[in-house]
Amino acid sequence: GAVVSQHPSRVICKSGTSVKIECRSLDFQATTMFWYRQFPKQSLMLMATSNEGSKATYEQGVEKDKFLINHASLTLSTLTVTSAHPEDSSFYICSARAPPGIPGNTIYFGEGSWLTVV
Amino acid sequence: AQTVTQSQPEMSVQEAETVTLSCTYDTSESDYYLFWYKQPPSRQMILVIRQEAYKQQNATENRFSVNFQKAAKSFSLKISDSQLGDAAMYFCASGGGSEKLVFGKGTKLTVNP
Numbered sequence: 310g311a312v313v314s315q316h317p318s319r320v321i322c323k324s325g326t327s328v329k330i331e332c333r334s335l336d337f338q339a340t341t342m343f344w345y346r347q348f349p350k351q352s353l354m355l356m357a358t359s360n361e362g363s364k365a366t367y368e369q370g371v372e373k374d375k376f377l378i379n380h381a382s383l384t385l386s387t388l389t390v391t392s393a394h395p396e397d398s399s400f401y402i403c404s405a406r407a408p409p410g411i412p413g414n415t416i417y418f419g420e421g422s423w424l425t426v427v
Numbered sequence: 428a429q430t431v432t433q434s435q436p437e438m439s440v441q442e443a444e445t446v447t448l449s450c451t452y453d454t455s456e457s458d459y460y461l462f463w464y465k466q467p468p469s470r471q472m473i474l475v476i477r478q479e480a481y482k483q484q485n486a487t488e489n490r491f492s493v494n495f496q497k498a499a500k501s502f503s504l505k506i507s508d509s510q511l512g513d514a515a516m517y518f519c520a521s522g523g524g525s526e527k528l529v530f531g532k533g534t535k536l537t538v539n540p
Binding site: 343347351352353355358400402404415416417418420421 | 462464469470471472474477518522527528529530531532533
C-alpha cells in the first residue's frame with residue numbers, strides 16, 4: 310500500500326532555534342499534503358495544506374511565518390518551526406492523498422514527529 | 428464547514444465481544460467521504476475503514492463494519508470479535524472535495540482480556 314514517511318521521528322531543539330520536519334510520499338506523487346498537530350490526549354488539528362509548487366494554505370489561527378511549509382516536489386513537503394519555543398513542543402504528523410486509482414480518496418499518514426523545545 | 432462529533436471519550440469491551448463506536452458529522456459538501464482511523468500508542472494513524480457518502484451500502488473490512496445513516500449524518504463503527512490489539516484511540520473523520528480531513532475528538536477503546 311501507499312507509504313508516507315516522516316523524519317525525524319523525534320527531535321529536541323533549543324528555544325529560539327529552527328527545526329525542519331520532512332514528509333515524503335515514498336511510492337506515489339502527492340500534489341497535496343497536510344500538516345497536523347496533536348496535543349496530548351487530543352485530536353489532530355489541521356495546521357495547513359501544502360500544495361506542490363505554490364504557497365501553503367494555513368488554517369485560521371496558525372502563524373504562517375512561524376510554521377513555514379515548503380512543497381518543492383511531488384514527493385516531499387517540509388515543515389519548519391522557526392524560532393521555536395517550549396509551547397511549540399508537540400506531535401506533528403503529515404498526510405498525503407493517494408492518487409486516483411486507489412478508491413475512496415484515501416489519505417495516508419506519516420509516522421509523526423515528536424518535537425521537544427527546551 | 429465540517430464538524431465531526433464523537434460523544435464517547437472512552438469505551439471498553441471484553442475480548443471476543445462486539446463494540447460500537449459512535450460518530451456524527453455535519454458537512455456542506457455534496458460529495459464526501461467518511462473514515463475511521465486507529466491510533467495505537469505508537470501514534471501511527473492507521474486507516475481502519477472508509478465510506479463513500481454516495482454509496483448506500485455499508486462498508487465492511489473483516490471484523491470492522493460501519494452503520495452509515497446519511498440522513499441522520501451518523502457513521503458508527505462496529506468491531507466484532509474484539510482483540511487485544513484493537514485497543515487504541517479511534518478517530519472518526521470526514522473529508523470532502525477539498526480533501527482535508529476533519530477529525531472528531533476520538534474514543535479511547537480498552538479491550539479487557
